[in-house]
Amino acid sequence: xxxxxxxxxxxxxxxxxxxxxxxxxxxxxxxxxxxxxxxxxxxxxxxxxxxxxxxxxxxxxxxxxxxxxxxxxxxxxxxxxxxxxxxxxxxxxxxxxxxxxxxxxxxxxxxxxxxxxxxxxxxxxxxxxxxxxxxxxxxxxxxxxxxxxxxxxxxxxxxxxxxxxxxxxxxxxxxxxxxxxxxxxxxxxxxxxxxxxxxxxxxxxxxxxxxxxxxxx
Amino acid sequence: xxxxxxxxxxxxxxxxxxxxxxxxxxxxxxxxxxxxxxxxxxxxxxxxxxxxxxxxxxxxxxxxxxxxxxxxxxxxxxxxxxxxxxxxxxxxxxxxxxxxxxxxxxxxxxxxxxxxxxxxxxxxxxxxxxxxxxxxxxxxxxxxxxxxxxxxxxxxxxxxxxxxxxxxxxxxxxxxxxxxxxxxxxxxxxxxxxxxxxxxxxxxxxxxxxxxxxxxxxxxxxxxxxxxxxxxxxxxxxxxxxxxxxxxxxxxxxxxxxxxxxxxxxx
Numbered sequence: 001x002x003x004x005x006x007x008x009x010x011x012x013x014x015x016x017x018x019x020x021x022x023x024x025x026x027x028x029x030x031x032x033x034x035x036x037x038x039x040x041x042x043x044x045x046x047x048x049x050x051x052x053x054x055x056x057x058x059x060x061x062x063x064x065x066x067x068x069x070x071x072x073x074x075x076x077x078x079x080x081x082x083x084x085x086x087x088x089x090x091x092x093x094x095x096x097x098x099x100x101x102x103x104x105x106x107x108x109x110x111x112x113x114x115x116x117x118x119x120x121x122x123x124x125x126x127x128x129x130x131x132x133x134x135x136x137x138x139x140x141x142x143x144x145x146x147x148x149x150x151x152x153x154x155x156x157x158x159x160x161x162x163x164x165x166x167x168x169x170x171x172x173x174x175x176x177x178x179x180x181x182x183x184x185x186x187x188x189x190x191x192x193x194x195x196x197x198x199x200x201x202x203x204x205x206x207x208x209x210x211x212x213x214x215x216x217x
Numbered sequence: 218x219x220x221x222x223x224x225x226x227x228x229x230x231x232x233x234x235x236x237x238x239x240x241x242x243x244x245x246x247x248x249x250x251x252x253x254x255x256x257x258x259x260x261x262x263x264x265x266x267x268x269x270x271x272x273x274x275x276x277x278x279x280x281x282x283x284x285x286x287x288x289x290x291x292x293x294x295x296x297x298x299x300x301x302x303x304x305x306x307x308x309x310x311x312x313x314x315x316x317x318x319x320x321x322x323x324x325x326x327x328x329x330x331x332x333x334x335x336x337x338x339x340x341x342x343x344x345x346x347x348x349x350x351x352x353x354x355x356x357x358x359x360x361x362x363x364x365x366x367x368x369x370x371x372x373x374x375x376x377x378x379x380x381x382x383x384x385x386x387x388x389x390x391x392x393x394x395x396x397x398x399x400x401x402x403x404x405x406x407x408x409x410x411x412x413x414x415x416x417x418x419x420x421x422x423x424x425x426x427x428x429x430x431x432x433x434x435x436x437x438x439x440x441x442x443x444x445x446x447x448x449x450x451x452x453x454x455x456x457x458x459x460x461x462x463x464x465x466x467x468x469x470x471x472x473x474x475x476x477x478x479x480x481x482x483x484x
Binding site for chain 2 (some may be wrong): 046049050051052053067073074076078079083086087090091092095096
């Protein structure tokens with residue numbers, strides 16, 4: 001399963017958010033995308049998610065891509081957790097029967113058994129994040145895209161998320177994560193990309209890329 | 218350029234059909250969110266037009282003494298369907314611009330947004346038509362006739378037209394937020410220029426053909442023909458309204474699909 005964009009540019013209002021970004025991602029890769037705010041990390045993830053079609057260049061993805069919706073962006077506060085699971089699941093491309101099958105494991109992973117029938121507007125941000133993560137991961141995507149979320153939830157949940165991500169890796173999937181957490185990149189990623197003002201400043205071994213990035217600041 | 222044009226609209230339409238389950242869930246969510254309890258929700262939805270019926274009846278029939286026979290029913294046969302149209306397009310304007318966060322996170326055919334708005338209001342429309350038939354029988358002693366079978370046709374014309382306008386306005390609404398205010402006014406004038414408060418006989422003969430170009434002229438008249446007078450609607454004008462509706466739908470959807478790619482960036 002290869003993710004293969006060449007010369008991918010992406011323009012927002014005559015501003016090129018990404019320029020000449022080219023890379024290949026293979027099965028089993030955990031790619032950390034680092035860079036300052038505004039460097040284009042989120043834009044890159046969005047291009048991979050299909051949210052922005054590239055203005056020039058190609059994005060070739062083999063497999064199902066699932067974005068991690070930041071803090072439940074797809075959630076309707078006036079609906080219950082249950083309704084939102086279905087709505088979000090269908091939004092992410094699952095069929096109703098698939099959601100039925102995964103429903104209890106989603107609720108269990110998010111630890112929301114007692115709250116699932118309450119309206120989401122009563123949830124804490126931690127609960128929303130857990131639910132969002134649980135739904136995205138249950139989709140069993142081939143490629144998981146994460147935009148700086150992994151700081152949410154308590155220690156126990158973070159541990160669970162980490163475990164789930166590791167299971168992910170074993171299934172020969174890929175993860176692309178945009179983050180400021182250099183420790184995470186060093187520890188978990190096997191590839192790193194440093195984006196600076198929309199261009200690739202460095203790419204390759206996480207240890208080296210992180211070092212270069214830190215040397216610049 | 219022509220071939221590329223056609224491709225976008227076809228691609229968009231195909232994507233829309235592929236994700237129809239998403240449309241259904243959005244419709245249900247829409248009905249649930251706006252109206253926690255579906256029945257109570259419908260009551261709120263129908264209260265507004267009923268109040269207007271009361272006002273117009275008082276004004277036109279009682280004070281000006283110019284009302285048609287069975288004026289409240291006469292009014293309701295136009296005001297209730299109009300409510301579905303007006304609410305659909307008002308909600309359609311912000312259907313895309315209001316979902317900025319979502320659109321920037323997940324790839325999905327944005328056309329599901331205005332479509333689900335129109336469909337959920339159409340559910341209320343269908344309910345209202347049922348209510349009209351029951352009221353016609355219970356209050357005005359007008360028995361239902363076999364011509365009620367034309368109702369799906371009239372509803373189809375209305376929904377087709379509404380969808381076209383909805384797609385168009387949803388696309389425009391991303392760029393011009395003010396269009397909401399304008400539409401309030403335009404809709405009110407449009408209602409008054411349609412045979413809603415009065416019958417078509419009031420329009421001078423020389424203006425009548427222009428007047429009939431407004432799809433709601435044959436639509437309102439057809440609802441009344443079928444529900445109040447137990448006759449078949451005039452199929453000529455209704456067919457023309459349908460052709461206009463289809464034209465508006467194609468145009469509206471085409472415009473929307475052209476903008477669809479850019480929406481995530483522009484919001």
